[in-house]
Amino acid sequence: MRNTLCILLGAAGLWLGFPNPLAQLPLLALAYPLALLLLGLGASGRWPAFRLGWLTGIVGASACLYWLALPVHEYGQLPWVLAVPCAVAIGAYVGLYGGLFCLLVYLTRDRLGAFRRGLFLGCAWLLLEVLRGVFLTGFPWLALSAAFAPWPVAIQGAALVGAYGLSGLLVAVVCWTMGAIAPECGPRCPGVRRSVSPSSLAQTLACALGASLVAFGLVGHGAYILSRGLPKDGESFRVALVQGNIDQDQKWETAFQRSTVDRYLALSKDAVTAGHPDLIVWPETAMPFYFQEHKEFGPAIRAFAAASRTPVLVGTPGYVNAPVKRGFLLYNRAMLVDENGGDAGHYDKEHLVPFGEYAPPGLDMPFLETLMQGVGDFTPGTAVAPLRLGNLALGILICYETIFPELAQQRVADGASVLVNISNDAWFGTTSAPEQHLQLSVLRAVEQGRYVLRGTNTGISAIIDPHGRIAERGGLFRAEVIGGMATARTETTVFHRVQHLVWPVAPGLAVLALLWPARRRP
Numbered sequence: 001m002r003n004t005l006c007i008l009l010g011a012a013g014l015w016l017g018f019p020n021p022l023a024q025l026p027l028l029a030l031a032y033p034l035a036l037l038l039l040g041l042g043a044s045g046r047w048p049a050f051r052l053g054w055l056t057g058i059v060g061a062s063a064c065l066y067w068l069a070l071p072v073h074e075y076g077q078l079p080w081v082l083a084v085p086c087a088v089a090i091g092a093y094v095g096l097y098g099g100l101f102c103l104l105v106y107l108t109r110d111r112l113g114a115f116r117r118g119l120f121l122g123c124a125w126l127l128l129e130v131l132r133g134v135f136l137t138g139f140p141w142l143a144l145s146a147a148f149a150p151w152p153v154a155i156q157g158a159a160l161v162g163a164y165g166l167s168g169l170l171v172a173v174v175c176w177t178m179g180a181i182a183p184e185c186g187p188r189c190p191g192v193r194r195s196v197s198p199s200s201l202a203q204t205l206a207c208a209l210g211a212s213l214v215a216f217g218l219v220g221h222g223a224y225i226l227s228r229g230l231p232k233d234g235e236s237f238r239v240a241l242v243q244g245n246i247d248q249d250q251k252w253e254t255a256f257q258r259s260t261v262d263r264y265l266a267l268s269k270d271a272v273t274a275g276h277p278d279l280i281v282w283p284e285t286a287m288p289f290y291f292q293e294h295k296e297f298g299p300a301i302r303a304f305a306a307a308s309r310t311p312v313l314v315g316t317p318g319y320v321n322a323p324v325k326r327g328f329l330l331y332n333r334a335m336l337v338d339e340n341g342g343d344a345g346h347y348d349k350e351h352l353v354p355f356g357e358y359a360p361p362g363l364d365m366p367f368l369e370t371l372m373q374g375v376g377d378f379t380p381g382t383a384v385a386p387l388r389l390g391n392l393a394l395g396i397l398i399c400y401e402t403i404f405p406e407l408a409q410q411r412v413a414d415g416a417s418v419l420v421n422i423s424n425d426a427w428f429g430t431t432s433a434p435e436q437h438l439q440l441s442v443l444r445a446v447e448q449g450r451y452v453l454r455g456t457n458t459g460i461s462a463i464i465d466p467h468g469r470i471a472e473r474g475g476l477f478r479a480e481v482i483g484g485m486a487t488a489r490t491e492t493t494v495f496h497r498v499q500h501l502v503w504p505v506a507p508g509l510a511v512l513a514l515l516w517p518a519r520r521r522p
Contacts, residue, residue: 003039007056010035010098014060017147019435026154029147032060033125033171036098037178040105053102057095062088064142067431071356075248075427094142097128112513114179115206120513122172123506129164130503133404137354140403141436143167149439152468155446156222159493162405163443165502166218173215179207226467231449234417234487235391237278239463240271241455244286245479248426248458252288260288261297263479265304271481272308279389281455284315284332284399284424291316291335306341311389313337313455315398315422318346329379334396334422336387344389347396348381351404356427386416392488393417395450399424400437402452408444409499417488419444419452426458430476434460442468449493451486 010032016022017029036053043049065087073083104124108117125144133140144167148154157166244264250256264287268280291298291314305312318333331348338344352358358377386393395416401407402421411419421441425434438460445452445464452464459476463484472484495502 002042003052006035006038007052007059010039010056011060011063014057014142015063018064018142019432019439020064021432024147024150024435026147026149026151029144030170030174032056032098033101033144033174034178036102037105037121037175040102041109043102043106046103046106049106050099050103052099053105054092054095054099056102057098058088058092059095060091061094061098061142062091064432064436065091065094067428067433070429070431071427074429090139094132094139097132101125101128108514113206114203115176115210116513116516118172118175118179118207118210120510121175122168123510123513125171126164126168126503126506127510129167133164133406137351138404140405141440143440143443144170146436146439146443149442149468153219153222153226155443155468156225157218158443158446158468159225159449159495160221161502162447162495162499164405165495165506168506169214169218173211176207176211176214180204180211230465230467230487231489231491233491234489236485236487237392238275239279239281239453239484239486240268240277241281241453241461241463241474241482242267242271242286243283243456243459243461243474243478243480243482245458245477246286246288246426248424251285251426257289257297260286261300265300267479267481268304268310268312269308271483272310274481275483276308277310277483279392280310280312281420281422281453282312282314283455283457283461284334284422285317286422286457287314287316289316290319291333292318302337302341305337305339309339311336311338311344313387313394313420313422315424318348330377331381332378332398333381334387334398334420336389336394338389345387347387347398348383349378349398349401350381350384351401351407352378352380353400384410385414386411391417395419397421397444402444402454403437403440405444405447405499408448408450409496412448412450412492412496416450417490418486419448419450421452421454422456423454424457425460434458434476438462438470438473442470447493447495449491449496450489453486455482 013028013031016025035056039052040049068087068090069083072078072086073080108120112120129143143163145163242264246260264282271277271280314335314337316333316335318331319328322329333346333348335346336344386395393416395411397407397419408419425437441452441454442464445466446468449466451466454462459474461482462473463471463486465471472482474480474482
C-alpha cells in the first residue's frame with residue numbers, strides 16, 4: 001500500500017506540475033522526486049527500487065506526454081490501439097531515468113547521511129537530465145525546472161546554473177527537507193540495515209540549513225533580479241509574429257498554396273499598418289513550397305518586403321543539389337528576406353526530429369511516410385551562425401531545437417543578440433504540447449539572458465523577455481499577429497560564461513559526497 005501511494009503521488013505530481021488539460025500547479029512537480037526518494041529509501045533491493053521508480057516515471061511521463069499519440073493517429077493513420085502505446089513507449093523511456101534515480105537512492109541510503117545524500121542525489125538528477133538531453137539524439141522534455149516557468153521568481157537561478165542545474169538544486173531541496181523531517185527514514189525502515197550516518201540532530205540541522213539556504217536563496221535571488229527590471233543595454237526594436245493558423249491537413253496541398261501565401265501577406269500588411277515593425281517573423285514551413293525557386297509566390301513575398309521596407313523571416317523547405325539520394329539534399333530552412341526584398345541569409349535546422357523529419361536508419365517503415373507530409377527526408381544543417389540585420393543578430397532555433405540548452409548556448413556564443421524560435425505545433429491540436437513547448441522556451445530566455453521570439457503556425461506564439469516573462473502571447477488556432485518590443489542584447493549571463501563548468505562540477509560534487517569521511521557512531 002505504501003508503495004502504491006508513493007507511485008500515485010509521484011505520477012500525479014508530475015502530471016499536475018506540468019501543463020495539462022486541467023490546471024498546472026508547479027509546486028506539485030516536486031512530488032515526483034519526493035516519491036522516488038521515498039520508494040528508494042524503503043525498497044527491499046536494487047531491482048525493486050529500480051522497478052518502482054521506473055513504474056512511477058512511466059505512469060507520470062506517459063500522462064504528461066499523452067499528446068504524442070495524436071499525430072501518430074491523425075497523420076500516421078494508426079488506430080488508437082496502436083497510437084496510444086507509442087506515447088506510452090516514450091513515457092517509459094523518460095520514466096527510465098526515474099528508475100535510475102530511485103536505484104541511486106537505494107544504493108546510497110546506508111552509505112550516506114541525509115545531508116550528503118541530498119547533495120549526491122541533487123547532482124545525480126542534474127546528470128540524468130543532461131544524459132536524457134543527449135542520449136539517442138536527446139529528449140530533454142519534462143525537465144523538472146520547466147514546471148516552474150509560470151513563476152519567473154523561481155527560475156532566475158537558471159541564469160546562474162542553467163535549467164538542469166536548477167533541477168538539481170530543487171531535488172536537493174526536496175531531499176534535504178525530507179532529511180530534516182526524518183533524517184533516519186530510510187535506514188530505519190523495516191528490513192534495512194542500521195544507519196551509519198552522524199547523529200539525527202546534526203543531520204536535521206544540516207538538512208534544514210541546506211534546504212533553507214537553497215530554497216530561500218533561489219527565491220530571494222529571483223525577487224532581486226525581477227525588482228531591478230530589464231537590463232538597459234541593447235537596441236530596442238519592434239517585432240511582429242504572424243500566426244497563420246493553416247490547417248495541417250491542407251498545408252501541403254498544392255491547391256491551397258495561394259491561399260496560404262495570401263493569408264500571411266494579408267496579416268503582415270495589417271502588422272505594418274498597425275505599427276511598422278522592424279522585423280516580421282513567419283513560422284516553421286510557413287511557405288509549403290521551395291521559396292528559393294518559386295516563380296510566382298517567392299517574388300510576391302520579396303515585393304512585399306521591399307514595398308513595406310520590412311525584413312521578413314520565412315520558414316520554408318530548402319534544398320541544394322547534390323549527387324546523393326534523389327539528386328538533392330532537403331532542409332528545414334529559415335530564410336531571411338531583407339527590407340529590399342533580397343536574401344540576407346538562411347539557417348538550416350541542425351537537430352532534426354526522429355520519425356518526424358527523418359526515419360532513423362533501419363526504421364524507415366512505410367507507415368511513417370505520412371508523418372513526412374510529402375516533404376521528404378530532411379538533412380541536418382551545418383551553418384549555424386546568426387542571421388544579421390544591421391546590428392541585430394538572430395539566433396535561429398527551429399521547432400523543438402528550443403528544448404536543447406546547448407543549441408541556445410551555441411547561438412549566443414556565435415553572437416546572437418536575440419533568439420528566434422519558429423515552430424509548427426499544429427500536429428498536437430489543442431493538447432498540452434504547445435504550452436509545454438512554450439515553457440521550455442522560457443528557460444532558454446533566462447539561461448542566455450536573451451529575448452526569445454517564438455513564432456508558430458497555430459500557437460502559442462509569444463515574445464519572452466530575458467527574465468522568462470511572457471510579454472506578449474497569442475492563442476491557439478487563431479490567425480493573428482502578435483506584436484511587441486524586444487531588445488537586442490550583447491551581455492551574457494553567468495551560466496553562459498560558466499556553462500562548460502556547471503556540468504563537470506556536478507560529478508565532482510557527487511564524488512565528494514560519496515567519499516567525504518563521516519564520523520561513525522560508536
